[in-house]
Amino acid sequence: MAKAMLMDVTRCIGCRACQIACKQWHDLPAVHTTNLGTYENPPDLSADTWTRIEFRELDDHGTLKWLFSKHQCMHCTDAACVNVCPTGALKRDPYFGFVTYKRDKCSGCGYCIEFCPFHIPRKDEHANKLLGTGLMGGKCDFCFDRVSNGVEPACAKACPTGAITFGERDDLIREGRQRVMTLKKNYPDANLYGERELGGLHMLYVFAERPSVYDFPENPEMPAAAISLPIEKWTGVGLGLLAGAGILTASVVARARMIQEEKQNVKE
Amino acid sequence: MSKNKTEKGFWAAIFPTIGSVIGTFLYDYFFDDPKRPGIMRFSFPARTLHWVTAVLIILLGFTGLILFVPGWGTIAVAGWTRIIHRICVYIFSVVLLLYFVTYRKNCLDYIKESFTWTREDLGWLRAAVDYYLGGEESKMPPQGRINPGQKIWQLITILCGAIFFITGAIMTFAKGAVAPGVFQWCVFTHDIAFIIGGCMLIVHVVLGALHPRMSESLRSMITGKISVQYAKSHYGKWYEKISKKQA
Numbered sequence: 001m002a003k004a005m006l007m008d009v010t011r012c013i014g015c016r017a018c019q020i021a022c023k024q025w026h027d028l029p030a031v032h033t034t035n036l037g038t039y040e041n042p043p044d045l046s047a048d049t050w051t052r053i054e055f056r057e058l059d060d061h062g063t064l065k066w067l068f069s070k071h072q073c074m075h076c077t078d079a080a081c082v083n084v085c086p087t088g089a090l091k092r093d094p095y096f097g098f099v100t101y102k103r104d105k106c107s108g109c110g111y112c113i114e115f116c117p118f119h120i121p122r123k124d125e126h127a128n129k130l131l132g133t134g135l136m137g138g139k140c141d142f143c144f145d146r147v148s149n150g151v152e153p154a155c156a157k158a159c160p161t162g163a164i165t166f167g168e169r170d171d172l173i174r175e176g177r178q179r180v181m182t183l184k185k186n187y188p189d190a191n192l193y194g195e196r197e198l199g200g201l202h203m204l205y206v207f208a209e210r211p212s213v214y215d216f217p218e219n220p221e222m223p224a225a226a227i228s229l230p231i232e233k234w235t236g237v238g239l240g241l242l243a244g245a246g247i248l249t250a251s252v253v254a255r256a257r258m259i260q261e262e263k264q265n266v267k268e
Numbered sequence: 269m270s271k272n273k274t275e276k277g278f279w280a281a282i283f284p285t286i287g288s289v290i291g292t293f294l295y296d297y298f299f300d301d302p303k304r305p306g307i308m309r310f311s312f313p314a315r316t317l318h319w320v321t322a323v324l325i326i327l328l329g330f331t332g333l334i335l336f337v338p339g340w341g342t343i344a345v346a347g348w349t350r351i352i353h354r355i356c357v358y359i360f361s362v363v364l365l366l367y368f369v370t371y372r373k374n375c376l377d378y379i380k381e382s383f384t385w386t387r388e389d390l391g392w393l394r395a396a397v398d399y400y401l402g403g404e405e406s407k408m409p410p411q412g413r414i415n416p417g418q419k420i421w422q423l424i425t426i427l428c429g430a431i432f433f434i435t436g437a438i439m440t441f442a443k444g445a446v447a448p449g450v451f452q453w454c455v456f457t458h459d460i461a462f463i464i465g466g467c468m469l470i471v472h473v474v475l476g477a478l479h480p481r482m483s484e485s486l487r488s489m490i491t492g493k494i495s496v497q498y499a500k501s502h503y504g505k506w507y508e509k510i511s512k513k514q515a
Contacts, residue, residue: 084455086336089345109344109347131355132350135347232459235463236336243467250400251480258402
């Protein structure tokens with residue numbers, strides 16, 4: 001039932017067809033960039049770039065390793081952004097397990113940007129800090145329109161080497177484990193990423209090195225503040241109602257008692 | 269974000285603010301008889317500050333509350349309340365700064381008053397529960413310019429205000445510059461201050477406007493004056509001091 005994508009970094013050739021396919025399918029404009037001396041481009045995720053291949057150069061005992069990894073929303077099961085989003089613009093789809101974002105429900109508070117353990121969401125480019133304008137720019141939606149019609153996401157479709165595969169999450173985990181077993185012979189650090197992290201990611205990775213080498217957090221965790229915020233809110237609402245009810249009752253009781261006293265005084 | 273929306277947010281913040289100043293002013297000069305007997309309790313600048321901050325706090329509180337109450341968030345969609353929240357804070361900062369520069373003594377007294385606590389105050393607070401539930405008024409020990417209950421409220425305004433300003437400034441200006449963890453706990457602390465301040469604000473409003481023991485409280489904040497009898501019964505020590513000064 002739960003769908004996922006598996007990215008096998010050892011099969012990626014860094015062609016960035018997935019980036020282009022993503023832009024094409026979602027009708028996102030190209031970003032004007034300058035050459036920074038690397039094939040990596042654009043330099044960062046943005047409101048118009050929802051997925052990006054990160055290029056890493058690793059010096060492994062004198063030999064150069066050129067590592068590619070695809071960065072986008074990881075579609076966590078226990079998603080911090082869904083926990084903190086005050087307007088319900090970010091939601092977890094109960095059927096597929098993806099984290100969906102509805103831009104027309106966003107207030108632009110930017111909590112998702114600061115709470116995301118993978119640092120994925122980005123604000124609109126023309127956002128004004130002083131006035132607090134601008135919304136969350138948008139993020140990978142797992143090609144929800146395609147997937148719900150039984151087609152694989154655009155990036156998986158475009159991948160020429162089969163580095164990105166789409167399917168049932170359970171199948172992909174099995175596949176990924178097998179691939180890791182094969183890789184272990186040559187790459188002792190090979191691992192499957194996303195199986196248990198944050199309740200299970202819907203973007204799985206087969207890494208040949210430790211995740212931190214690819215700029216992924218080793219142990220991504222739900223921020224403690226993200227867990228406490230919903231609790232805090234309900235506590236606050238409760239306390240507010242209690243304070244209001246308490247002080248109103250006190251006022252009413254006081255008035256009743258004072259009227260009674262007055263009556264007694266008159267009688268005496 | 270359209271410019272139009274920014275403008276709307278700006279006016280939504282600035283109209284009530286200017287309105288509250290003009291309102292206080294108009295009432296003071298046209299509807300209040302300056303010869304009306306009574307003791308001056310709140311000066312005109314103090315009252316103006318009170319009503320300006322009241323309006324700003326209502327606007328800030330409402331635009332914050334809709335993010336706070338689960339399910340009300342949809343009101344904030346497209347971020348128009350965020351603009352109001354920001355602009356109100358900027359006006360608030362300017363108003364507070366101007367007031368501090370112009371009436372420094374008032375401000376310092378206010379702070380000093382809030383942080384001065386004596387053993388008597390605790391005794392008053394112990395007796396206050398019965399008092400606010402309509403108990404015997406004469407049992408309460410005579411008070412200075414403000415009673416310990418009001419002192420708590422002043423303390424809350426200072427402490428919560430400081431928390432609001434500091435965490436809010438970090439969230440507005442240092443977003444992205446500080447570690448995400450700092451931002452996260454700023455959101456949390458801002459909310460805690462909102463809970464404490466909000467609950468106390470409810471108590472403050474109901475006590476000031478509705479409670480039968482505080483019968484002249486609201487009027488004194490509008491006209492500035494309280495009757496001699498009210499001053500004697502509620503702020504005995506302060507009344508003595510004032511009458512000595514005048515004599």
